[in-house]
Amino acid sequence: MSAASDYLVIGAGVSGAAAAAELAQAGSVTLVEMEERAGYHSSGRSAALYTPNYGPAVVRTIIAASAEFYRAPMPGFTDHPLLTPRQAMTFVPAGSEAKIDEYMAMATPETPLQEISPDQACKLAPLLRREAVARASLDPHVMDMDAGAIHQGFLKLLKHRGGKVFTDHRITRIEREAGLWRATTTSGATFAAPIAVNAGGAWADEIGQMAGLKPIGLVPMRRTAIIIAGDPALAPATMPAVDDGATEAYVKIDAGRLMASLGDATPSPPCDAQPEDLDMAMIVDWLERNTHLTVKRIEHSWAGLRSFVADHCPVVGFDDDAEGFFWLAGQGGYGIMLAAALGRLTRSLIVRNEVPADLLARGLKLAELAPARCRG
Numbered sequence: 398m399s400a401a402s403d404y405l406v407i408g409a410g411v412s413g414a415a416a417a418a419e420l421a422q423a424g425s426v427t428l429v430e431m432e433e434r435a436g437y438h439s440s441g442r443s444a445a446l447y448t449p450n451y452g453p454a455v456v457r458t459i460i461a462a463s464a465e466f467y468r469a470p471m472p473g474f475t476d477h478p479l480l481t482p483r484q485a486m487t488f489v490p491a492g493s494e495a496k497i498d499e500y501m502a503m504a505t506p507e508t509p510l511q512e513i514s515p516d517q518a519c520k521l522a523p524l525l526r527r528e529a530v531a532r533a534s535l536d537p538h539v540m541d542m543d544a545g546a547i548h549q550g551f552l553k554l555l556k557h558r559g560g561k562v563f564t565d566h567r568i569t570r571i572e573r574e575a576g577l578w579r580a581t582t583t584s585g586a587t588f589a590a591p592i593a594v595n596a597g598g599a600w601a602d603e604i605g606q607m608a609g610l611k612p613i614g615l616v617p618m619r620r621t622a623i624i625i626a627g628d629p630a631l632a633p634a635t636m637p638a639v640d641d642g643a644t645e646a647y648v649k650i651d652a653g654r655l656m657a658s659l660g661d662a663t664p665s666p667p668c669d670a671q672p673e674d675l676d677m678a679m680i681v682d683w684l685e686r687n688t689h690l691t692v693k694r695i696e697h698s699w700a701g702l703r704s705f706v707a708d709h710c711p712v713v714g715f716d717d718d719a720e721g722f723f724w725l726a727g728q729g730g731y732g733i734m735l736a737a738a739l740g741r742l743t744r745s746l747i748v749r750n751e752v753p754a755d756l757l758a759r760g761l762k763l764a765e766l767a768p769a770r771c772r773g
């Protein structure tokens with residue numbers, strides 16, 4: 398089988414799906430995914446939180462630019478609200494009080510945090526042990542995000558615009574021939590296009606190397622999460638997400654149950670990440686030391702990869718060393734939030750070589766995303 402199009406997007410996670418849907422407005426698009434279904438890796442394993450005060454400044458700029466779309470997507474994108482109010486509360490134990498000042502100072506001016514008393518914190522989140530809380534802040538801007546509906550919405554939009562999705566096609570070779578990128582899969586299929594978008598998630602550096610390019614220094618980091626039974630008395634449905642500001646562990650409501658994670662970041666090769674027993678035991682230990690919960694059973698657990706380059710900002714733009722090779726990588730722990738605006742940025746850079754007006758107005762500097770910055 399061989400297919401030719403104007404744009405070849407590699408990787409059908411949320412980043413590739415959003416970029417492909419955008420590009421389909423400008424030409425024919427082929428989206429190629431190695432797994433049997435889109436969203437098998439990071440995009441299907443997130444905590445599904447919209448946290449505008451998270452990450453470096455350029456990340457926050459892009460998150461804010463995505464929010465407009467998620468608040469009011471175009472008709473037909475989804476039947477579900479993509480963002481619903483949640484709030485997040487950060488507590489710190491005695492000895493780490495200064496962390497609250499740091500978090501409050503780092504909040505963007507449009508989304509300020511407010512300090513709350515330890516008693517207010519325990520009232521909002523009755524599961525917290527009072528002695529665990531020396532100081533606390535509340536972020537009223539955090540939302541629950543329907544990550545699945547966002548991802549499916551972009552895939553639906555892509556198909557509606559005439560784009561083609563090929564799953565179960567692992568690309569193993571990429572060559573430039575006569576002005577085209579030609580990608581060959583394990584099954585012998587070939588996909589050709591003048592422009593290739595590398596949205597390979599944790600595999601983005603491997604995909605770049607297949608095309609003969611220098612690595613951008615991407616490091617996938619494993620994070621483990623567990624689901625346990627909910628407890629409406631200790632964790633009412635309206636409870637904000639609860640973050641431990643000293644360790645980065647967190648617990649949040651997840652469809653009537655509770656999701657918890659240590660907020661760990663263990664370097665890993667790109668792979669089908671699996672939860673490790675020790676990490677799960679440490680989550681339970683954190684829960685039992687800081688909350689009144691008793692964990693009788695872990696109902697479900699998973700691990701996923703959050704892939705970062707050195708400065709923890711995404712990598713978006715054409716490679717200086719290879720005509721028509723576009724990077725869309727390094728979305729770290731914010732890829733769902735970023736997808737809508739990064740998809741638009743990808744189309745605008747590829748088709749018009751310009752930054753969308755709203756991102757420019759927000760002060761986005763392309764140099765902060767450029768692949769070349771990752772190679773010193």
Ligand SMILES: Cc1cc2nc3c(=O)[nH]c(=O)nc-3n(C[C@H](O)[C@H](O)[C@H](O)COP(=O)(O)OP(=O)(O)OC[C@H]3O[C@@H](n4cnc5c(N)ncnc54)[C@H](O)[C@@H]3O)c2cc1C
Nearest residue numbers: 408410411412431440444445446568598701731732733734
């Ligand atoms: C535990 C956890 C919590 C998180 N919480 C949040 C959160 O609350 N909010 C948020 O915004 N983000 C969160 N994230 C981050 C978010 O999930 C990622 O940033 C995002 O999913 C990255 O999407 P992606 O499309 O770049 O990568 P992926 O979803 O990994 O997609 C890349 C795709 O490329 C495919 N691929 C790779 N190599 C090839 C090849 N050779 N041929 C064909 N296909 C290939 C892969 O199979 C994969 O499907 C979290 C992540 C984790 C792990």
